[in-house]
Amino acid sequence: MGNPSMRAMVFDGSEPLLHLRQIPRPRPGPGQVQLRVSACAVCRTDLHVIDRELPDPKLPLVPGHEIVGVVERLGDGVTRFRSGDRIGVPWLGWTCGQCRYCRRGQENLCPAARFNGYTLDGGYAEYAVADERYCFPIAADYGDAAAAPLLCAGLIGYRAYRMAGPDVQRLGLYGFGAAAHILTQLAVYQGKKIFAFARPGDIESQQFALRLGAVWAGDCDAAPPQPLDAAIIFAPVGDLVPKALTQIAPGGSVVCAGIHMSDIPSFPYRLLWEERIVRSVANLTREDGEAFLAVAAQVPVCTEVQIFALAQANEALDCLRKGRLQGAAVLTMA
Numbered sequence: 124m125g126n127p128s129m130r131a132m133v134f135d136g137s138e139p140l141l142h143l144r145q146i147p148r149p150r151p152g153p154g155q156v157q158l159r160v161s162a163c164a165v166c167r168t169d170l171h172v173i174d175r176e177l178p179d180p181k182l183p184l185v186p187g188h189e190i191v192g193v194v195e196r197l198g199d200g201v202t203r204f205r206s207g208d209r210i211g212v213p214w215l216g217w218t219c220g221q222c223r224y225c226r227r228g229q230e231n232l233c234p235a236a237r238f239n240g241y242t243l244d245g246g247y248a249e250y251a252v253a254d255e256r257y258c259f260p261i262a263a264d265y266g267d268a269a270a271a272p273l274l275c276a277g278l279i280g281y282r283a284y285r286m287a288g289p290d291v292q293r294l295g296l297y298g299f300g301a302a303a304h305i306l307t308q309l310a311v312y313q314g315k316k317i318f319a320f321a322r323p324g325d326i327e328s329q330q331f332a333l334r335l336g337a338v339w340a341g342d343c344d345a346a347p348p349q350p351l352d353a354a355i356i357f358a359p360v361g362d363l364v365p366k367a368l369t370q371i372a373p374g375g376s377v378v379c380a381g382i383h384m385s386d387i388p389s390f391p392y393r394l395l396w397e398e399r400i401v402r403s404v405a406n407l408t409r410e411d412g413e414a415f416l417a418v419a420a421q422v423p424v425c426t427e428v429q430i431f432a433l434a435q436a437n438e439a440l441d442c443l444r445k446g447r448l449q450g451a452a453v454l455t456m457a
């Protein structure tokens with residue numbers, strides 16, 4: 124029957140656009156599963172990749188790292204999954220397992236790590252392969268499209284939330300997109316007070332945040348009614364760092380959750396004084412993924428998704444770029 128092919132949206136590096144192509148289906152290597160992709164969510168990191176803001180992507184590349192699909196073929200030595208299992212594939216695709224970071228529970232910082240949809244082909248396609256050790260089972264309660272945003276927006280938000288500290292009561296979220304809409308539900312469930320900051324004039328996002336249980340919503344330039352214990356910045360906007368620092372109480376953290384951000388302007392030292400902390404969060408460990416997916420199913424976190432066909436990936440990315448989405452954009456392959 125020859126070499127089976129598939130439809131994929133491919134980035135060739137020459138312009139910030141994807142092209143619909145017919146390419147060979149990837150074959151599972153040792154330890155890998157091949158999955159028939161059902162849904163793949165669209166992440167801001169995909170924009171950073173096609174805008175060439177991240178160095179050295181695989182080229183040509185199939186982007187996408189929030190993949191939900193059904194295992195179809197098994198590579199040699201696969202033991203965790205069987206044909207027919209529904210699984211999720213996140214950004215972290217492979218680590219060395221031997222370096223100092225891998226050995227001390229920081230595999231997300233492994234210098235040899237490979238990433239789905241960036242240095243490995245991802246899920247903007249009908250089929251994908253993934254190392255079984257970095258995949259997650261998906262709870263039966265979630266539909267394919269509803270589960271997809273959990274795999275990055277959910278996971279990164281959760282890691283950032285952990286980094287904000289366990290004693291945080293009043294948490295600010297800057298940029299109310301896919302990650303914030305998931306994290307708000309989880310944090311509210313855990314008794315936290317959420318303060319949502321949106322682009323100036325973006326009343327829709329503010330109302331969306333309030334509907335999900337935020338106690339306050341406003342422009343990113345506005346001051347909340349009380350100082351915050353911590354803030355997480357999801358928008359890729361460096362200007363927000365001093366703005367968030369201005370709003371947090373002594374000892375609080377500002378966590379930058381994105382993989383790329385515009386330059387942070389200089390700011391007076393007094394904004395950092397009194398043991399305030401500015402830190403970044405780099406993608407995920409498998410432990411974050413397991414912990415998050417368990418608690419998400421408990422809450423249960425409901426994702427708001429806007430569905431696009433695979434061939435409409437450029438439109439989905441454009442909506443994300445222009446802030447025209449409520450919740451997460453998801454490509455479906457049906």
Ligand SMILES: [Zn+2]
Nearest residue numbers: 219222225233
């Ligand atoms: Zn390593």
Ligand SMILES: [Zn+2]
Nearest residue numbers: 166168275276
């Ligand atoms: Zn992502």
